Amino acid sequence: MNFEEIVMPATVAEAYEALTTAENPVILGGGGFLKLQNRRVHTAIDLSRCGLEEVHLTPDCIEVGAMVTLRTLETHPEMPRALRTAMKNIVGVALRNLVTVGGSVSGRYGFSDVITPLLALDAHLDFHKKGRMSLEAFLESQDRTPDILVKIRIPRAAHSAFYNVQLTYTDFSMVNLAIARNHHLRIAVGARPGVARLIKDPDLRLTPGEILEKIKFAKDDKASGDYRRTLAETLLADALKEVSQWK
Numbered sequence: 001m002n003f004e005e006i007v008m009p010a011t012v013a014e015a016y017e018a019l020t021t022a023e024n025p026v027i028l029g030g031g032g033f034l035k036l037q038n039r040r041v042h043t044a045i046d047l048s049r050c051g052l053e054e055v056h057l058t059p060d061c062i063e064v065g066a067m068v069t070l071r072t073l074e075t076h077p078e079m080p081r082a083l084r085t086a087m088k089n090i091v092g093v094a095l096r097n098l099v100t101v102g103g104s105v106s107g108r109y110g111f112s113d114v115i116t117p118l119l120a121l122d123a124h125l126d127f128h129k130k131g132r133m134s135l136e137a138f139l140e141s142q143d144r145t146p147d148i149l150v151k152i153r154i155p156r157a158a159h160s161a162f163y164n165v166q167l168t169y170t171d172f173s174m175v176n177l178a179i180a181r182n183h184h185l186r187i188a189v190g191a192r193p194g195v196a197r198l199i200k201d202p203d204l205r206l207t208p209g210e211i212l213e214k215i216k217f218a219k220d221d222k223a224s225g226d227y228r229r230t231l232a233e234t235l236l237a238d239a240l241k242e243v244s245q246w247k
């Protein structure tokens, strides 16, 4: 990506002002994925001075600023287990030190190992203009009005776990699955290769295949839809064995 100017606002309000008034703007998170794009924009809005790198703990949730890196999610002792596990498989420490949770969620990437655990954990998103919405609603929404993701609220789940299949350690997931239980059991399946989908309160008397019946899997250069479904059923069988041990 090429840009002609970069602005470094000191507040989210100033960043939003730039987003809505500048010519052909783009928000920079860690810049990891933007860097790969062959695109020319006029104004890059760097959020690194907006104070969005904080993790704030409350009794029932963890508030994570949009500029918090994946490495912080991986190493922070209070993060739910599913999230910490998912981060460990994303490329390497150098990349995880750079790329942000805000960029990972805003990109709505189908391959994401970040969105899947957040969806199972029932994360909610705080946008500067649109206010609060669930990650589930964000992923389903067709609204692409530009806005700034300020923070992500992650409820403190009693239990959670993440599973995935990668051909090699640094590769994208062929399929991934996260499971979390707070008041309800939630299963998210991602890298289908489309963005993660949610199953709420499944009937645990059903087989993994039956639980996943309504989830669509498709073909890409990594795997066929049928192969992905088989992998997801196996991951879910493992996950349900783990759930049966949760007190």
Ligand SMILES: Cc1cc2nc3c(=O)[nH]c(=O)nc-3n(C[C@H](O)[C@H](O)[C@H](O)COP(=O)(O)OP(=O)(O)OC[C@H]3O[C@@H](n4cnc5c(N)ncnc54)[C@H](O)[C@@H]3O)c2cc1C
Pocket: 026, 027, 028, 029, 030, 031, 032, 033, 034, 035, 036, 047, 066, 067, 070, 089, 090, 091, 095, 098, 099, 100, 101, 102, 103, 104, 105, 106, 107, 109, 111, 112, 113, 114, 147, 148, 149, 150, 170, 171, 172, 173
């Ligand atoms: C080589 C490589 C391999 C990767 N492999 C994996 C992988 O295996 N698994 C995986 O899950 N991920 C992978 N990723 C993706 C990575 O984890 C991040 O999700 C991705 O780089 C986006 O995060 P970022 O901070 O770099 O965002 P950027 O690239 O800076 O931004 C991404 C998008 O989000 C927008 N944006 C950023 N921040 C905000 C905000 N606060 N509000 C609104 N919009 C915003 C930007 O304008 C842009 O459209 C990989 C990335 C790279 C570069």
